[in-house]
Amino acid sequence: MNRECYSFRAMNTDVHVIEEFSWQEGSKEKIKRWFQEVEQTCSRFLPANELAQFNEAEVGTVVKVSPLLFEVIKRAMHYSMITNGYFNPLVGRIMEKIGYDRSFEQMVEIEESYDPVIEQREVAPFQFDDASCMILKQTEEKVDLGGLAKGWAVDRGARIMRQVGVAEGQLNAGGDLTMWGDQETLIGIAHPEKEAVDIAQFYMREGSVATSNKVFRSWRQGAIQRHHLLNGQTGLPANSDIVQATVFAKTTAEAEVIAKVLCIFTFDNALSWMLDHFPHAAALIIHENGQVKVSHTIKHYTKKLMLS
Template identity: 35%
Template sequence: MERQLYAMHNQVRFVTDQPIDEAEWEELVRFFHYVDRQWSRFDKQSEVSRLNRLRIGDTLSVSLPLARLLARATRYFEQTERYFSPFLLAQQQANGYRQSFPFTQAVAYEEVAPPEIAPFIIEGCDVTRVGGGFIDLGGIGKGAAAMIAAQRLRKSWSRGLIEAGGDVIVWSEEEPWNITITHPETEQRVADMQLRQGAIATSNRVYRSWKTDGQTHHHLLDGRTGRPTRSPILQVTASAPQLYEAEVMTKLAFQMTETERQEKLFRWFPKGRLLILDTAGEWRSEQKGVSETWTG
């Protein structure tokens, strides 16, 4: 049984072994409406925007889901030595990303370096600003929303899939799910991943890109510099036990060399796997202790 709704600027698809009853569906719709209202950096009245307007020393009480997400994102920021950063809003805006997609042209300008320490302290639902930096939850927000919805559905549905703009989370007590990976430029099928439990996230430099003064920009920023990543990688698909982890892994992969991924990324996420497409058209499969050419 499949149902869909539009949220977070993506079509969100729900597939379950039995139909989702109307009461449960209405709860899911209400939750994603909450996410759209409160987690968006484009809505000036959202909780995220209100947090970004805090001055140092000010505190704001936010909803429990957002507080938990911000705490998790902050842990990843610190764990990954700032390779992953949820605090790059000013840098994204300087890069030209100041409106929701789709758009093809923008104006870029110079911006200050990103924060080196987390700008917020989270205590329960109270968030206090202690430094500079502005929240842009981006992909990890989308992944968190899908995770929360999956946790709710798993209580009553033994087999399910949630897909949201390249992010997929699955669970099954029987046969695994087949997840198809496509080429970012041709959209042709290039791989199939079999998963019974877990998540897959895909990021590339093609879908969310635009031009400023004739130069192509994209949304994948280096957490340490705040500048667009310069990488031979065109697309990364990551699989991990949790969608949060897969989302973070894709962002790290663009910033690291193959050696750095083995030394750092797979130390932080030892159960993760990567399928990487470079600009020369070569595919590589990577996991802890293994990096090899992938031929399908």
């Protein structure tokens, strides 16, 4: 089968598309515009975009938002609920305070320290009106959609491709990957400290994958080493012996959420938590000492997993 491959830059990462030749002319631009729309709407690094305006709205305000932002915020709060708050989209202000207030490649070390605190809430932070895309805002905390928005963009981008007749394809945004069709493809999982080296490879025909890593996005704030994976219950960077988690799930957004949460738990407890809350998912986790552990559910996503 003839397949076309192309790439573009969006959401601060490289997006790679593999598709049949059956899609109509202009497909490349359509997918590129989709990712740009999600970035322009959901990035917290764009000071005047829709997410920034929502975050600046006063408590008690009913805010009408676009269907795109409404769906992503609602999805984020859903995952916060089913993970018992370990995944928490209301950490935007904490991210800023610990220094992650700009795109990662622009970050600098910070001398002033800060002790994050997650305040207990007596009321739900948001109330959603599906019919009107209105959100009653009941929290001062800022929303950080981060990797969830990227995973969601991959899922919806793949849906767009399938709806117009792409029966076989792949969409990969910086490791947030979904694929569909009949052809098995060899996929690599990067080494946690050497992006150019695979620590594992697997064959997959259909499914979604995402990886979270504590090593690549880390920085210093005063005497403290920080990274971007926060424990949503405490607001603190996850203190775990897991350095990387790769998750296989029904959707890329879900895989992205689970991978982040696994990096909060210990190497011994992470997979049991995942199977209790997401029994259909699978994961490969890597200990600080290089040890690898794989859930038994991996068989649902690949017939062959090879460790380096």
